Amino acid sequence: MAGIVVVFDFDSTIIECDSDNWLLDEFGLTEKFYQLLPTTPWGWNPLMDKMMNELHSQGKTIEDIVEVLKRTPIHPCIVPAIKAAHSLGCELKIVSDANIFFIETILKHHGVRHCFSEITANPSFVNEEGRLRIGPYYDYLKSSHGCSLCPPNMCKGLVMDRIQNSLDAAGKKKFMIYLGDGSGDFCPSLKLKDSDYLTPRTNFRLCDLVSKNSNAIKAEVHAWRDGAELENVLLHIINKTINGEGSNGTSGSTPIISVDCKFGTISIDGHNPFPKALSVPI
Ligand SMILES: [Mg+2]
Numbered sequence: 001m002a003g004i005v006v007v008f009d010f011d012s013t014i015i016e017c018d019s020d021n022w023l024l025d026e027f028g029l030t031e032k033f034y035q036l037l038p039t040t041p042w043g044w045n046p047l048m049d050k051m052m053n054e055l056h057s058q059g060k061t062i063e064d065i066v067e068v069l070k071r072t073p074i075h076p077c078i079v080p081a082i083k084a085a086h087s088l089g090c091e092l093k094i095v096s097d098a099n100i101f102f103i104e105t106i107l108k109h110h111g112v113r114h115c116f117s118e119i120t121a122n123p124s125f126v127n128e129e130g131r132l133r134i135g136p137y138y139d140y141l142k143s144s145h146g147c148s149l150c151p152p153n154m155c156k157g158l159v160m161d162r163i164q165n166s167l168d169a170a171g172k173k174k175f176m177i178y179l180g181d182g183s184g185d186f187c188p189s190l191k192l193k194d195s196d197y198l199t200p201r202t203n204f205r206l207c208d209l210v211s212k213n214s215n216a217i218k219a220e221v222h223a224w225r226d227g228a229e230l231e232n233v234l235l236h237i238i239n240k241t242i243n244g245e246g247s248n249g250t251s252g253s254t255p256i257i258s259v260d261c262k263f264g265t266i267s268i269d270g271h272n273p274f275p276k277a278l279s280v281p282i
């Protein structure tokens with residue numbers, strides 16, 4: 001094994017969109033969803049569950065849902081990037097606020113489900129009536145997870161704590177690469193150590209949060225704009241580590257990765273972490 005754990009977000013990281021929004025759009029339920037959202041107690045997951053009930057009552061089957069999920073937009077470089085990281089011996093995981101059924105259906109369709117050792121996401125299953133049920137990862141009706149940075153149904157930082165503790169308990173010397181785009185990816189970003197890598201998506205919320213709170217980020221940051229840059233950044237970090245150049249800033253000559261996070265273009269190479277004191281126009 002390469003001693004590298006790669007943790008992926010799913011929506012707008014592996015796929016090009018939000019999987020819930022994609023499904024609602026394709027079935028013409030977006031307007032209804034957002035009409036009901038402010039009036040629905042307990043938020044997003046129960047309302048998605050309700051929308052699945054709506055589909056079921058309209059006569060839509062699980063097969064219909066699967067067909068829509070198979071068409072979910074995904075950049076052509078993402079599947080090769082996942083396969084390459086897996087074949088180089090990295091352990092791949094997903095930590096996502098999407099639901100398990102959507103994620104697994106899309107990964108299986110692209111032939112990469114086996115590349116991931118673990119998927120942490122909102123639970124979902126098909127019930128005896130053939131209806132998809134969706135629930136929250138964290139049962140926030142019973143208690144709070146206690147993290148004010150994260151939505152009530154999932155604190156990805158707590159999931160990262162668990163992953164890091166299990167690696168420590170197994171005595172495995174590993175470092176992590178975290179890929180994400182959204183505000184829910186900020187909390188786990190704070191958990192990364194200085195030997196780890198954080199790769200936020202340019203022009204998305206995580207990139208803003210990282211630049212505004214750069215002093216709180218210990219990991220080396222490399223941004224990416226699309227699936228092609230994700231593949232480049234990911235494989236560059238993996239190869240650098242496997243080739244014995246160490247993690248984080250100890251490499252020799254490395255290609256420059258050009259990124260911008262809404263505030264213009266910055267050049268980042270293997271020596272220079274993300275600039276620490278950026279002012280970001282709001
Ligand atoms: Mg996302």
Ligand SMILES: [Zn+2]
Pocket residue numbers: 147148149150154155156157158187188
């Ligand atoms: Zn959190």
